[in-house]
Amino acid sequence: MEETDLVILWGSNAREAHPIFFHHVLKAIHRGARLYAVDPRKTTSAQWAVPGTGHLPLYVGTDIPLANAIAREILAAGLENRSFIENATSGFEEYRRSVEPWTLERAELITGVPAEQIRELAHAYARADRAVLCWTLGITEHHNAVDNVRALINLSLLTGHVGRYGSGVCPLRGQNNVQGGGDMGALPDRLPGFQHVENDALRAKFERVWGVAIPPKGGWHLSGMFEAMEHGEMTALYVIGENPANSEADQHRTVRLLSGLETLVVQDMLLTATAELADVVLPAAAGWCESEGTVTNSERRVQRVRQALPPPPGVRDDVEILCDLARRMGHDLGNPTAEELWNELRALSPAHAGMSWTRLEAEDGLQWPCYDESHPGELYLHGRLWARPVIGPRAPFKAVEHDPPVDELTDEFPIRLTTGRHLDSYNTGVQTGLFASPMRKGGTVDLHPEDGWRLGVAEGDRVRVTSRRGSVVAPVRFDSGLRPGLAFMTLHYPDQVATNELTIDAVDPGSGTSEFKATAVRIEPVENAQLAGKQETHGSALHRPRA
Amino acid sequence: MTFQDAPDAKIPVPRGPVPVVPPPRPRRAVELTIDGQSVAVPEGATLLEAARQIGIDTPTLCFLENLTPVNVCRICVVEVEGSRTLVPACSRKAEPGMVVHTDSERVRLSRRMVLELLGSSVDLSTAPQIAGYMERYDAHPERFGPPAPPARDHERDLARPGHHPAPHNGQTATGGQPVKVDNELYVRDYSKCILCYKCVEACGTDAQNTFAIALAGRGFEARISTEYDVPLPDSACVYCGNCIGVCPTGALMFKSEFDLRQAEAWDESRQTATDTICPYCGVGCTLTVHVQDEKIVKVTSPIDHDVTNGHLCIKGRFGWEFVNRRE
Amino acid sequence: MDLHFTAHEPDPEEMEAVDRLLSGLPLNGHRRQYLLPVLHAIQDRKGWISPGALNYACQRLEVPPAEAFGVADFYALFQTRPHPPVTVHVCDDIACHARGAEALCAEVRTALGPEGESRDGHATWHRSPCLGLCERAPAALVVAAGDPPRDQALAPATGGDVLSAAVGVAIPQPDLAASVPQIGQPGLKLLARVGRIDPTSLDDYRAAGGFLALRRAFEMGPAAVVREVVESKLVGRGGAAFPTGIKWQGARSAALPRYLVCNADESEPGTFKDRVLMENDPFALIEAMTIAGFATGCEKGFLYLRGEYPLALARIENALQRCRERGFLGEDILGDGVRFDIELRRGAGAYICGEETALMNSLEGRRGEPRNKPPFPTEAGLFGQPTVINNVETLVNVLPIVIEGGKAFAAIGTERSTGPKLFCVSGHVKRPGVYEAPFGITLGELIDLAGGFGGTGRIQAILLGGAAGAFVTPDHLDAPLTFEGTRAIGATLGSAVVMPFDDTVDLRQILRRIAQFFRDESCGQCVPCRVGTVRQEELLHRLATDRPLGSLAAELALLKELGQAMRDASICGLGQTASGAIESALARLPIYQEKTL
Incomplete structure (x- = not known):
């Protein structure tokens, strides 16, 4: 990682979710590597991306159009790794045809990412001598998670950024084991x-x-x-x-x-x-x-x-x-x-x-793999794809199509709610809830200040967030790293704000993961009087020490 | 698509070639003489590395393997023939033909003075390493006179550069001041700070890149500070605790350790340190868990662990409280 | 970067001050270099740098606020806590001390109240290290925030003048002859135009031979210019006396881009020659820098000017503007396709920034902490690139070298100290001022040039080379003022300070003040200097107040050890020289003897 030339963090806020991994990314950046961050939010990770153009703020759930447009641009510019594709992959022609409709202009329309930025990332990724593509739950917590992953793997196959020192794909695991x-x-x-x-x-x-x-x-x-x-x-x-x-x-x-x-x-x-x-x-x-x-x-x-x-x-x-x-x-x-x-x-x-x-x-x-006691273990996988002829089966391209989030935005539920982690907290807060973090922000719903203004709420005011499945009340926090129309909550404080009462269990058939990243909600201000008698969230003392 | 090429999940992928790491850039050897012994080191090696290679123990304070040398403490100075002044071993690169003396009278005098100057201005009570050096160099900090009383809370933070109160009553100025306790995770006792810059480096580009603290002030009033001395919770601090991890004097201390010390219950002889893996995200940071009386009292990480280089995040460093809280 | 800011907001004036400064500047790459100018803009507008203003500056420049605060808090001219808009800096350093500084301080205290306090919230005052106005001591600098800010240097200063200046009255200053008694004398090379031309007029400068050297240099080509400078045996005039030609030669083969830096951070106590040059012949410095840039292949120069020099600032700013308008700076100088321009930067009250690597850190928007050497600036200097750094007087010497040739230049002075030299004569002489004389003039001859000893005429000691120099006695009047001649009498020429003290001066206080100076000006980076300068001051204070720890001999032995450790183990010249003058005085002069204590 430290010796790569280009890092893409796609749907990953590693600065907060994988802080020590991000130290290695920072070392690469200090050595001159460029970082691109594909994320609906301008996260603390995205703030380290190439100034001006390195953060690609796509609409939630438009990863496949973006990836396909990057692929089309790489092909249109003739920057694909021909020799790798011919020697080590299969299904290229079908893939090429499938991305053909994804012009930069169309992708800009669907993803919200300016065409010029898509083009820049495509060229930077394809031209880099070494490049690492990392993703996290922003890719996998979708109803079409496996397709999302395939869309990214396709990019690595197209450019040959896999199975070499300093080049590869890297899903960042969220839990220690x-x-x-x-x-x-x-x-x-x-x-x-x-x-x-x-x-x-x-x-x-x-x-x-x-x-x-x-x-x-x-x-x-x-x-x-x-x-x-x-x-x-x-x-x-x-x-x-x-x-x-x-x-x-x-x-x-x-x-x-x-x-x-x-x-x-x-x-x-x-x-x-x-x-x-x-x-x-x-x-x-x-x-x-x-x-x-x-x-x-x-x-x-x-x-x-x-x-x-x-x-x-x-x-x-x-x-x-x-x-x-x-x-x-x-x-x-x-x-x-x-x-x-x-x-x-x-x-x-x-x-x-x-x-x-x-x-x-x-x-x-x-x-792993570490086959015998004299084997050093493998620093990176898929080196076999660079053997000539390739060892084992070829790596398949898999054409994937855009399939927007299941929970549709409508006039009734106009705001896209996405979820993620805070630096000092972990999952449902069972463990992290018990240390006195001075940074703990508590359960909030984060909005772009413009949305706050439209709703007539100030930071700290309580709002009701309602989805097709449930409704919770939470204080507002402003984050100009969001886009108007995009809200953010975490799952860390189920006692205060049960975010998962809102989320949808639209599940990826392959991985079984739900679409935590894309919920349609509406947000309304709550009068204080109204709040007094009504606490929607569970108030049980979940983490009390066990006798 | 040629389906016969596609991998079948049911069939294991065959074993490929073992990955290769590009070999390191070849470095020429540099030969020099240290204390009469000739030694060859790779080009770019420092005098400290060269001295260590032949078993010469050079004292260091501001040097740490995982940080960029700042060569400010000057305890590692050595004499290089032909050089007007002594040079810092931690950062000076070995050059062919150098003749170095690490224990000459000049070297010993400077090292002793550095120790005496620190000893006369800093509370070194939780810096056992320095006590050892004091003995080795026969340092007597008290010969500069009796210490002045400590400053009031935040008094030193308001010092104006280029100005200071006149010496008073034959007393020696010190960095004495109350401990800063502004959060539940760690405390800052700048009476114990030797300004080695390590915490700033760990907070900065050498590890965390958060830049919550920096040097402020100037001269003897130079100090580690947040902007305008704001409390840590108002600052950029993300409580990774990497500053504590590198602090050589206990100026930065886990609140858990501080509280036990206040209660006179801190006892390293009753502690164990066990390496394990952090229970949080999937990065796999090695944690050294320090346990006293069946309670975790602090967590560190080994400096030579290549995942962490000794550095952690708030969860790994402090997120263990739940283990202690069970009964 | 993921920066974090406190909740403090800037007010509209602060934002406007920052925006105005940054408008039109290329905010990419090394944008942090604008930190010092931005801090000046805020300080100039409001009289202090508020947390909201700092936040705004940090957002614009993408600098972490803790680091920016550390930079602001490093410099004596920046206020980081609420502060009245008008500040009077009253010099109480050695030259002014010998000529009434304490009386001036007492007058100012009567007028404005105790040091650092303010009766009306409008003005306050602080004691200051040397303001570089020693020839007209005692001196004060009045700094008044506003739009525009009004800064005035007053010397000689009176309590009444200070009070008037604090409310905005412009105080007329003495004629230039009070600073340069040699005005108009034939044969001057460095001071030839001083007092003879209008320093704001480019045409006046040209009429007096200006830009001839530049034209000549372009005709000769860079290699030939460097050859002449090597032949001239010119060495640096800032104090370190490094051969300029060697420095330039080295730079010519270094990587690109390279930078030229003019060190105009003159702040060695007793030194004011560069100020006089910049105030009165500013185009000469610009011409000389352009030649240096051309000869060494630098397309960009930085002029780092001492923050306490408001008149020099105005004159240089004007001169740069005129030169750009007329094509003497820019993309195509003299139509010869040469590209060179100069950025002017102000220091902010830090002696250490005269140290070349500290100066580079300061230019980069960092604290003025010296860097460890090697690597030397010619390999890795400003922004990590090869950098040529020369002092003002050094550069101005290049003009006669180019016009008359290196050989002719080398014929002036002595074999090892060539060329003309500017001396800063202050203290107890009849006519203090900047004097030009060839190297080799004796100390006695120079004092005669300055009208002979002043004061009571009974001279106890003469400080040579400034606070980082050494004390000599009237026994040394025959010593030639050259690098080798001063070394032979156990002194140093340094920045060519010559400061006699008569028998009314309490040398114990002078030594204590020198010790205080180093303690105040130490950057604080390395232990020997940070704590050593404190212990040295405490020790001298003990001696000056007759309260030694143990015997005098023990104190003097401790001082000697301290001095050796500072000299041997400090990072830079500040710590390495902090005990030199004091040790020389104690060795040579009967200041302390067992019976005096």
């Missing part, structure tokens, strides 16, 4: 090491070691589970370290479905809103400092977490709880240590095979 969870098989269709559950040979390998039969079909992802609850197909839920009652879109529906379950078990380190709904709560240790194990970060680096202090009395390690539960259910899994569990994984996942416990300790983490 969301990558590791996937690595370990916490995906509906994968076994540990991303081995597909529907591949008979791979499944058989696991069945041999585990001594059980594994269902040969992929399961439900999170949104699928809620669908299943809706249809009565799922009646029991075991939640470990997740707070869906606050974090899922369309909170009314979520809480209704969780409350309607026959059995809800929650295993967590704090009494979350979800735990409050549970039949059984299993107090768990804080994985990062009260137990041993590993996590995997955004750069696929497997890292050791270590026990720094014992959990409080009565609180137990996740593995211990699970093994105990298994025992009660008639399966004795023993009392495996973290290292023993890791060694089992190494035996089953080729990508992790070379990462001995000793190496993980000594080498400050290792990046």
